[in-house]
Amino acid sequence: IHDEVIAAVGDLEPQPDEEVVDLDGWLLLPAAVEPHAHLDKAFLAERLVNERGDLLGAIDTMIAARPSIDVADTVARAERAARLMAANGFAFVRTHADTTLDNRLTSVEALAEVRRRVAGVIDVEVVALCGWPVVGTAGAEQRALLREAMALGADLVGGCPHLEDGAGRAATEILLAIAAELGVGIDLHTDETLDPTADGLGDLAEVVTATGFEHQVTASHCVSLGVQP
Numbered sequence: 001i002h003d004e005v006i007a008a009v010g011d012l013e014p015q016p017d018e019e020v021v022d023l024d025g026w027l028l029l030p031a032a033v034e035p036h037a038h039l040d041k042a043f044l045a046e047r048l049v050n051e052r053g054d055l056l057g058a059i060d061t062m063i064a065a066r067p068s069i070d071v072a073d074t075v076a077r078a079e080r081a082a083r084l085m086a087a088n089g090f091a092f093v094r095t096h097a098d099t100t101l102d103n104r105l106t107s108v109e110a111l112a113e114v115r116r117r118v119a120g121v122i123d124v125e126v127v128a129l130c131g132w133p134v135v136g137t138a139g140a141e142q143r144a145l146l147r148e149a150m151a152l153g154a155d156l157v158g159g160c161p162h163l164e165d166g167a168g169r170a171a172t173e174i175l176l177a178i179a180a181e182l183g184v185g186i187d188l189h190t191d192e193t194l195d196p197t198a199d200g201l202g203d204l205a206e207v208v209t210a211t212g213f214e215h216q217v218t219a220s221h222c223v224s225l226g227v228q229p
Contacts, residue, residue, distance in 0.1 A: 031091030036220050039095040039114065040074050040107035042081035055192065066102050074110035079117055086122040093124055094187065096158055099149045100131030101141060112153035127187045130159035134174050135167045143178070150182055160189040162200045169203040176213055185216030191224035198224040
C-alpha cells in the first residue's frame with residue numbers, strides 16, 4: 001500500500017523499511033462509502049414519531065419539531081452518526097441538509113461544523129436540500145436561501161422537483177441553472193413517489209443534455225422506476 005492506495009496484490013517480498021501487518025484470516029477491502037444520508041436527522045427516531053408512517057408524515061413531523069432542534073443539537077447527533085459510520089469502515093458520506101424556509105440554515109451550519117470536526121476521520125460532503133417551491137415568484141425566497149446555504153459551505157445543490165405541483169421540470173431547470181452558475185454539482189431527490197407516471201428522471205436527463213451541464217449529476221431515490229412497466 002503506497003500513499004493509502006493498494007498498489008499491488010500478490011506474493012510480495014517485503015522490503016526492510018516496510019511495515020508488515022499479518023491479515024491472515026481477514027478480508028481486505030477498500031473503505032465503504034455512503035452516497036445518500038440525512039445526518040441532520042440522525043437519531044431523531046429516538047424522540048420523534050411519524051404517526052402516518054409515510055414521506056409526507058415524516059416531513060410534517062420534522063416541521064412540527066423544528067422549534068426543539070437547533071444547531072448544537074444537530075451537530076451532536078450528526079457527529080455521533082458520522083463517527084459511528086467511520087468506526088464501521090466508512091470513509092465518505094454525502095449528507096443532505098434541510099434548506100427549507102422553516103429550518104433556514106440550521107442544518108447547513110451544523111453539518112459544515114461536523115465536516116470540520118471529523119476531517120481526517122471521515123470525509124463529509126453536504127448537499128443543500130431545498131424545500132419547495134423554487135419556481136416563480138413564490139420560489140424567490142427559497143432560491144435566495146439556497147444561495148445563502150451555498151455561500152455558508154454546502155458543496156452541492158439539492159432539491160425535490162417532484163414535489164413542485166406539476167412544475168417539476170421547471171424546478172429542475174432552475175436548480176441546474178443555479179448549480180451551473182456556482183460551478184458545483186447537483187444531487188436531486190428524484191421521483192421519490194409511487195406514482196407510475198412520474199418521470200423526473202427523464203426530465204433531469206433531458207435538461208442536463210440540453211443545457212450542457214458540466215458538473216456531476218446525481219439522481220437519488222428514483223422510486224417510481226419500481227412501479228413502472
